[in-house]
Ligand SMILES: Nc1ncnc2c1ncn2[C@@H]1O[C@H](COP(=O)(O)OP(=O)(O)OP(=O)(O)O)[C@@H](O)[C@H]1O
């Protein structure tokens with residue numbers, strides 16, 4: 001297993017948000033995490049990433065066979081984790097280009113490499129845009145595209161996307177989805193896929209373009225159902241998330 | 252100039268309104284000929300040349316319109332490399348141009364406080380003036396900057412300088428002033444009086460980089476007078492420790508459509524006590540001024556970041572922006588924006604934000620692989636590394652480098 005979460009319970013600011021979460025993702029697999037607002041999806045995401053605010057009170061997280069439960073975020077990232085945020089902060093004085101250079105292993109003084117330039121072009125970013133302070137005054141769609149571009153620079157083995165399609169128009173969702181598929185090795189045959197991912201979404205619109213191998217439904221901090229993404233989505237669309245709790249097909 | 256000295260005598264014990272009070276008597280005054288002239292800036296020791304470079308003064312003088320170096324009280328080097336400008340010691344200039352009397356102690360008052368008074372009294376005692384005179388000729392637009400350096404080489408001294416800067420009608424003048432100290436200066440006092448005059452349609456950019464020693468007291472006294480359609484841009488960069496500095500350059504936008512922009516980048520180190528302000532008095536029709544500062548307080552530094560805009564005419568515009576980051580428990584920042592509206596129909600605004608580094612920003616960077624420490628220093632560098640606007644490309648690049656260099660050293 002690439003990622004193994006066992007009996008995980010998490011507190012944020014003294015409040016229990018996740019309980020008894022079990023989740024395993026194998027190499028080459030893409031999983032999707034569904035759930036209503038406030039279910040704890042972002043909390044699980046940030047706990048896997050290792051943000052200090054998320055206090056693990058029980059259970060463990062293993063990545064590439066190593067227990068990372070107490071590892072700082074930067075070390076998880078060097079081990080091959082990558083993320084795109086739902087609402088990343090703007091940082092004055094640090095440009096998109098500064099980050100891209102670091103993420104693609106270049107030094108500060110070098111020019112941005114041709115591969116990254118080409119990718120930036122593909123994601124409709126101009127030179128001027130790359131010189132802007134990251135996320136500062138970006139539109140919703142620009143934020144998401146910049147997150148994806150950074151992941152293309154990083155080339156992580158395991159990538160988590162928190163709502164990559166929220167606030168993005170249809171045309172741009174397709175553009176983003178194309179790159180998500182690259183990040184998740186989807187252009188390769190199933191057996192040859194090495195890279196894995198966890199996609200977080202309320203409604204699963206992005207799933208029309210990015211195929212997942214398995215879906216999980218998180219409600220009130222617990223995974224209440226796991227299974228075939230198409231069947232689970234169909235059930236949610238028919239009976240809502242509560243219908244999902246009582247569903248017999250699951251698990 | 253008789254009145255000047257009478258006024259100065261009366262103000263000898265007048266404490267400055269701001270900043271810690273310095274006992275001037277603790278510092279010895281230096282002779283104006285104490286140090287020998289040099290033929291070339293590269294005659295200085297490699298070490299001193301590097302110090303000069305850290306404050307923007309290039310000993311090769313490449314891409315420069317001229318250079319001026321004052322070491323302690325002695326003007327040891329002057330060069331004029333462009334026909335568009337005149338550059339010389341203020342005392343020499345006064346002998347050459349009698350009209351210069353009208354510009355001396357005009358924008359800055361000798362009785363402003365005991366530091367200006369002391370500078371004036373010293374001029375009388377010496378019978379001459381230290382500091383530099385620079386003038387851009389009418390209608391010229393010199394692309395390359397003039398570089399001036401005030402260097403303190405001897406310990407426990409008081410260095411004074413009286414600088415007169417004049418941009419004639421429709422001319423453009425760019426200045427880099429670097430102030431620095433030699434190696435083993437345990438204590439010193441610098442009092443620099445600068446009077447800057449912009450004639451109609453002229454533009455001056457004045458970029459000042461400070462790199463003092465830890466025990467130095469610095470009291471610059473600067474005033475600017477702006478005629479119609481003139482533009483004044485003041486950039487100030489301080490990223491090394493100092494004992495105390497207090498400065499409040501003031502521009503008088505008297506002519507219609509004159510504009511002023513102050514940009515300050517301050518990083519307070521160790522026990523530095525820094526009180527830096529920018530003031531604009533807008534009394535001409537359609538004038539505007541902006542005062543922008545970024546301050547970072549480390550260690551036990553105390554920083555006052557002030558901005559003061561006075562609107563005396565309708566239709567004038569002013570904006571003050573003070574942003575600060577407090578990085579240690581013992582350090583502090585006081586952001587003091589002041590707006591004074593003495594007329595109707597004017598637009599004055601301010602924006603001030605002081606706090607610690609935003610944790611979300613740190614976490615965002617750790618999620619890209621930076622450690623928390625790397626993330627924090629990158630954010631601080633980004634915060635200070637503001638785009639200095641209004642400079643010609645060469646000087647903009649150069650200033651960017653100086654900022655990069657000094658910010659990296661933090
Ligand atoms: N820093 C925090 N302080 C207090 N409560 C928090 C904090 N972060 C999350 N929570 C709470 O934990 C619960 C789960 O929040 P989370 O952001 O993980 O939900 P989500 O599933 O991502 O929701 P959404 O679909 O709206 O993005 C919510 O009740 C939320 O208020």
Ligand SMILES: [Mg+2]
Pocket residue numbers: 041042043086162
């Ligand atoms: Mg969320």
